[in-house]
Amino acid sequence: MMFWYGHDMSGWVYAGMAIGMVVFWVLIIAGIVMLIRYTTGAPQGxxxxxxxxxxxxxxxxxxxxxxxxxxxxxxxxxxLAALRASPYQ
Known part of the structure; x- marks a missing residue:
């Protein structure tokens, strides 16, 4: 079996994974906040x-x-007579 040199993860791979993890958690938290607002019936306008x-x-x-x-x-x-006769006043 042949092993080649240089097939380990570089600093860019670790940076990409860190950024991906931050984006993942931001999306999860934003989704939870939107779900809570939707289910509690917060006023939209x-x-x-x-x-x-x-x-x-x-x-x-x-x-x-x-x-x-x-x-x-x-x-x-x-x-005017119809308004005064109305039971909804």
Whole structure:
């Protein structure tokens, strides 16, 4: 059997293994952090304000539409009566 000289690992191989190990652990830790954030339901962005915007009531919004002339008086009164009869207030 023939043995050749110089087939041991050089410093570059050890450096490559060290860098590879650091990258491996960074990926593992980042994966765990992302998994924890995903499973705990952390907020992904700013919360969207719910209706009514800026604290305005539906009646005030309806009155503003009537004042701008978007709806006439009959439609205003009909919608206002429907809002006041609604069980969701």
């Amino acid at each position: 700013p919360a969207v304000p719910q209706f009514p915007p800026y604290g305005e009531s539906p009646e005030r919004l309806l009155a503003a539409r009537f004042a701008r002339g978007e709806i006439d008086e009959a439609e205003y009164r009909q919608r």
